[in-house]
Amino acid sequence: MTVDLSVTIGNLKLANPVMPASGTFGYGQEYAGLIDLNDLGAIVSKAVSPAPRPGNKPPRMVELKGALLNSIGLQNPGIEGFIEKKIPFLRQFKPPVVVNVVGNSIEEYRQVVEALDAIDRVDGFEINLSCPNVQKGLEFGTTVDGVARITRELRSATKKDLWMKLTPTVPNPGDLGKAAEGEGADALVAINTIGGMTIDAESRRPVLGARFGGVSGPAIKAVALKYVWLLYESVKIPIIGVGGIFNGVDAMEFILAGATAIQVGTANFVNPTAMPDVISQMADWLEEHGESTLQPLIGEAHRTQGAALSIKNH
Amino acid sequence: MIATEHRHCQKNARVFKTRVESVNTLTDDLFILYLSGFPNDFDPEPGMFLHLKVAPDEHPLLRRPFSIQSYNDGTAAILIREVGAGSRILHHLQPGDEVDTLGPLGTTFPKIGKDDSVLMVGGGVGVAPLIACCHEADAGARVDFCFGVRSENEVQGVEPFMGERGPVHIHLSSDDGSVGYQGFCTDIASRLLEERSYTKIFTCGPWVMMAKTARLAIQKEIPFFASLEVQMGCGLGACLACVYESTEGDFIRSCIDGPVVDGHNVVWERV
Known part of the structure; x- marks a missing residue:
């Protein structure tokens, strides 16, 4: 039996539901020698801001138990650099390209979306409402009004697909999701990293140059799953799940929680072939469980009763 | 490159x-x-x-x-x-x-040709890539390798170069004085720089040692190559975690722009 992993997110048809989490895959070039980018469901770029951003002072990343803490600071070449240096490279590949957008004001987000709306190779935008490394991002992202306002503003700036990437540090994800959906977002992406820090007791200092960073990796998977679950109960638009996905079973847990697609982040650093691996492991999972497509499995855990019968994968 | x-x-x-x-x-x-x-x-x-x-x-x-x-x-x-x-x-x-x-x-150290006279300053595990360079050095070259260890039992990998012949001359130093000069390998490097002229300086090791070597290279205006030691994420240039500040105001990724970089482009002084 062959399985069909294709999914639809808004206007985009994806051959499979696996894509990189923004910031863990550059603009694709760095991984192109190790994996075939055409195998991916979509290519999500590193953040693009209106002007180039140098990023934060090092140290920028530290390993924790089961997690990473990073404060890269959205280092990127800006709109012009992205168009000149990255778009020509991305033209070689088939999967949809979704550009992650960041700014310090709604106006800055709008600038990026308007500038890239005219580029045919850009198929959609992922609006970073939630990077813990940008103070303003969190401000837009943590209130229902803020999410509604920025979604409305950007919806009027583009007809291309608009994904809103939500912050995990709110008590009411469902309300934020509804706000984005109500203003015309095509999909929700959840979750971004969770704000955190670490201190070196010996030198009595924060370890990161920027003091605070975002926590990612296996340790946040449970947080992300609950968030996706709550969004699924609140919205009808597709949810793209992200947080600690390292293998096909992790990915299936997100599908069962209500995600239509998933993003692989930290795992790309550990295993450069993580995404093609996850794709083939998802196909294996479907085959082993007698399923031929993903669609009936999306949100399936909401429709089953009671607790799990076994916990063998945990 | x-x-x-x-x-x-x-x-x-x-x-x-x-x-x-x-x-x-x-x-x-x-x-x-x-x-x-x-x-x-x-x-x-x-x-x-x-x-x-x-x-x-x-x-x-x-x-x-x-x-x-x-x-x-x-x-x-x-x-x-x-x-x-x-x-x-x-x-x-x-x-x-x-x-x-x-x-x-990652990047590589420049080849050591027959007309080269190279001063190497390595400490701790930082001696490893420099040993690799010694094996590839042209027979007509001159290499002075200031090789710093904590104590004698850390000396390894230099046996092929310990004879009198060949391009590589090993200058041992140790923290405890159990082998070679007791003190910093940069002390030996500093002395050698007064005695000879060099076409290149290579370094790898603890930051303080490399920063001292950098001062010598800057002072003598000698081409200078350093292999940066740092915790890395992806190793592929994508995550932008393993960066160093460059003198040009941007960041050098030690995994892909390095680990071997033009040492004159690195901001060595740390606040």
């Missing part, structure tokens, strides 16, 4: 399984890991590194980068100091164990 020109991908890098041949413990915390089973066309140049996944699961999470000290007959020697969970696991590997390996990665 040397830094400042920002690279887009790690040419020839691949993921494969290597096999532990042996683990040679030198001191309580210093050991050499011998790995075999590389692809047939694996051909690392001096300065390049391997990014090793130390455990099959996600604990510890990230790969660990290590310079290749030598690659002979399909076996790579990797000099490792046990400093944390990852290096501790590697120290306890057994012959036959498989290691998920990504490489070869």
Whole structure:
């Protein structure tokens, strides 16, 4: 039996539901020698801001138990650099390209979306409402009004697909999701990293140059799953799940929680072939469980009763 | 290729399984890991590194980068100091164990030609890539290698160069005086710079040692190449975690713009 992993997110048809989490895959070039980018469901770029951003002072990343803490600071070449240096490279590949957008004001987000709306190779935008490394991002992202306002503003700036990437540090994800959906977002992406820090007791200092960073990796998977679950109960638009996905079973847990697609982040650093691996492991999972497509499995855990019968994968 | 020109991908890098041949413990915390089973066309140049996944699961999470000290007959020697969970696991590997390996990665030191006179300053595990350079040095070249260790039992990899003939001259120094000069290898480097002229300076080791070497290179206006030691994320240039500040105001990624960089482009003074 062959399985069909294709999914639809808004206007985009994806051959499979696996894509990189923004910031863990550059603009694709760095991984192109190790994996075939055409195998991916979509290519999500590193953040693009209106002007180039140098990023934060090092140290920028530290390993924790089961997690990473990073404060890269959205280092990127800006709109012009992205168009000149990255778009020509991305033209070689088939999967949809979704550009992650960041700014310090709604106006800055709008600038990026308007500038890239005219580029045919850009198929959609992922609006970073939630990077813990940008103070303003969190401000837009943590209130229902803020999410509604920025979604409305950007919806009027583009007809291309608009994904809103939500912050995990709110008590009411469902309300934020509804706000984005109500203003015309095509999909929700959840979750971004969770704000955190670490201190070196010996030198009595924060370890990161920027003091605070975002926590990612296996340790946040449970947080992300609950968030996706709550969004699924609140919205009808597709949810793209992200947080600690390292293998096909992790990915299936997100599908069962209500995600239509998933993003692989930290795992790309550990295993450069993580995404093609996850794709083939998802196909294996479907085959082993007698399923031929993903669609009936999306949100399936909401429709089953009671607790799990076994916990063998945990 | 040397830094400042920002690279887009790690040419020839691949993921494969290597096999532990042996683990040679030198001191309580210093050991050499011998790995075999590389692809047939694996051909690392001096300065390049391997990014090793130390455990099959996600604990510890990230790969660990290590310079290749030598690659002979399909076996790579990797000099490792046990400093944390990852290096501790590697120290306890057994012959036959498989290691998920990504490489070869990074930039290389310049070739040492017959007209070159190179001063090398290496300390701790930082001697590894410099030893790799010594093996490739032209027979007509002159290399003075200031080789710093904590104590005598850390001296390794220099036996082929200890005779009088050949281009490489080893100048040992130790913290405890058990071998060579008691003190910093940079003291010897400083003295040699007064006695001879050099076409290039290479360094790898602790930051303070490299920063001292940088001051000497800047003062004497000698081309200067440093291999940066740092914790890395992906090793491929994508995550932008392993950066150093450059004198041009941007950041150098030590995994792909380095680890070997033009030392004159690095901001060595730290607040």
